Amino acid sequence: MDTGGEDRQAKSLKTTRVLANSLINSLQANDSVALIEYNDDVKVLSDWTNNKTQLTEIVNKKLNFGKRSKFVDANLPCPKLSVIAPNDLIHYGKKFTFTAKIEGINSNNINYFWKINTGKIIDGQGTPVLEMTGDPGSTVIATVEIKGLSESCPKFASNAANLATWCPPNVIKLAEYNLLLPKIFKSQLDGMFIELNNNTSATGYIFDRFKSNTSASLIQQKVNQTLNYMQIRKIPIERIKLFVAIDDKSLTELWIKPAGADAPPFEDVTNPIEINPQNDKKELAKIFAAKPKKSQQKSNHKN
Incomplete structure (x- = not known):
């Protein structure tokens, strides 16, 4: 009796019992039957006998479903196993993943067990995707064992990922302030300029948030004053990126991004717009176009 569980839509334990009992009840006095069950293993449940009660x-008490049928396994080719690893050098502190890939078999009844030679597993043990971190300069080898395949098939696959020997720097928030528009905080900007002079590979970020009721002329004046002060201090335009956005508050943020660091996380703003100093009026037009009209503001406020 086939009690493998790989295709329960086509066969069920109830159906198997009904058919087996029907066969037993049809036995003649001189007929004998032996019961063999095959799923994960092959088991002899009863030797030859004509004892219908036994x-x-x-059939009613000892039949159990397994995961797969040994007889089915004998007819299936072995699947192709592989592990997909990150292609690029991984920075220390960054999470990365290994992915087990199985080709040529239905993987619904497959179990995954991961082992690594170094590092720390964050998530994914028992699943096809392993998430982890590693140590600087290390080579991480991840090996997955696939459980649920035929005993004659390969069950292991591995791959490796390399981690950088250095830690990427963090972006630095220098200041955050709110001044009456269109004023600029020259001493704070001077602090940023000093940092840029001390670190010639770094980039400065100025992020201005404006309330939705701020007039276009005030925004334009603020941007122009910032750009003019950069020229006075002889700060090359390419050393600083200027972003503006409409927000529920007026705020200026100053950031320093060392080489290799991620860009500043401008929180709670969906689409900040970078101002091109060579064409700032055109860029600002995008901001003004996105601003709600006064009538819309009043309507939204009422709603």
Whole structure:
């Protein structure tokens, strides 16, 4: 009796019992039956006998579904196993993943067990995707064992990922302030300029948030004053990136991004717009176009 569980839509334990009992009940006086069950293993449940009561009890109480059928396994080719690793050098502190890939078999009844030679598993043990971190300069080898395949098939696959020997620097928030528009905080900007002079590979970020009711002329004046002060201090335009956005508050943020660091996380703003100093009026037009009209503001406020 095939009690493998790989195709329960086509066969069920109830159906198997009904068919087996029907066969037992049809036995003649001189007929004998032996019961063999095959799923994850092959088991002899009863030797040859014509004892219908004994056979019926075995069928009703001892049959159990397994995960796969040994007879099915014998007819299936072995699947192709592989592990997909990150292609690029991984920075220390960054999470990365290994992914087990199985080709040529339905993977619904497959179990995954991961082992690594170094590092720390964050998530994914028992699943096809392993998330982890590693140590600087290390080579991480991840090996997955696939459980649920035929005993004659390969069950292991591995791959490796390399981690950089250095830690990437963090972006630095220098200041955050709110001044009456269109004023600029020259001493704070001077602090940023000093940092840029001390670190010639760094980039400065100026992020201005404006309330939705701020007039276009005030925004334009603020941007122009910032750009003019950069010229006075002889700060090259390419050393600083200027971003503006409409927000629920007026605020200026100053950031320093060392080489290799991520860009500043402008929180709670969906689409900040970078101002091109060579064409700032055109860029600002995008901001003004996105601003709600006064009538819309009043309507939204009422709603």
